[in-house]
Amino acid sequence: KQEVTQIPAALSVPEGENLVLNCSFTDSAIYNLQWFRQDPGKGLTSLLLIQSSQREQTSGRLNASLDKSSGRSTLYIAASQPGDSATYLCALGGGSQGNLIFGKGTKLSVKP
Amino acid sequence: GAVVSQHPSWVICKSGTSVKIECRSLDFQATTMFWYRQFPKQSLMLMATSNEGSKATYEQGVEKDKFLINHASLTLSTLTVTSAHPEDSSFYICSASDFNQPQHFGDGTRLSIL
Numbered sequence: 254k255q256e257v258t259q260i261p262a263a264l265s266v267p268e269g270e271n272l273v274l275n276c277s278f279t280d281s282a283i284y285n286l287q288w289f290r291q292d293p294g295k296g297l298t299s300l301l302l303i304q305s306s307q308r309e310q311t312s313g314r315l316n317a318s319l320d321k322s323s324g325r326s327t328l329y330i331a332a333s334q335p336g337d338s339a340t341y342l343c344a345l346g347g348g349s350q351g352n353l354i355f356g357k358g359t360k361l362s363v364k365p
Numbered sequence: 366g367a368v369v370s371q372h373p374s375w376v377i378c379k380s381g382t383s384v385k386i387e388c389r390s391l392d393f394q395a396t397t398m399f400w401y402r403q404f405p406k407q408s409l410m411l412m413a414t415s416n417e418g419s420k421a422t423y424e425q426g427v428e429k430d431k432f433l434i435n436h437a438s439l440t441l442s443t444l445t446v447t448s449a450h451p452e453d454s455s456f457y458i459c460s461a462s463d464f465n466q467p468q469h470f471g472d473g474t475r476l477s478i479l
Contacts, residue, residue: 257408287467296371296458296472297409342408352399353460353468355408 255280259343259356266333267364274328274359276343281321284346288317288328291340291358300341301328333363367393369461371471379479380451386444386474388459395461398442399468400434403456415442449478 289297301317344353401409415421415436433445460468
């Protein structure tokens, strides 16, 4: 059974700092990996999608990497801003119908 | 980008009542819709997967008679929580996908049962 772990559970950084969020998984047989952002009481916003054949994806200040052999993914956020404050979720797609398995998330707080 | 609308966003009701939550894909045809539940400080847990025109597939431990899912069209799926009790209070989120394309999520429904 696939298990997804996100470390740390919470992170507080000053504005402008670069940071890394971690995601680990137990089964490397994945279809893809996604990073989402969730604001309090809201749904999910997809940030980056990495197919199993890819190693990384970039969008603006965000860069996500995938290492299937070690069962790890990282989300790098450059020059963090207060508006980046949210919970970041890692999710693995592996089922035939595309259902996702989520980690518990990392709650990020960027202090001005 | 693709838009998924979920309604209502918040509902409070008495124990024993039934609550219906709607999930609509506004600008694409959703061959598959997913229903997730999220308890405080927990991850999203898949409840069921529904394909248009067929019965939903429920995850282990999810009562199909309690959580009724209907996916009658390519743009609408509904989740009905029947005879809701306080332990059913949670954040319910739907997502929609067109044939294994990335899922697009609704904004969620916060359900509070008194």
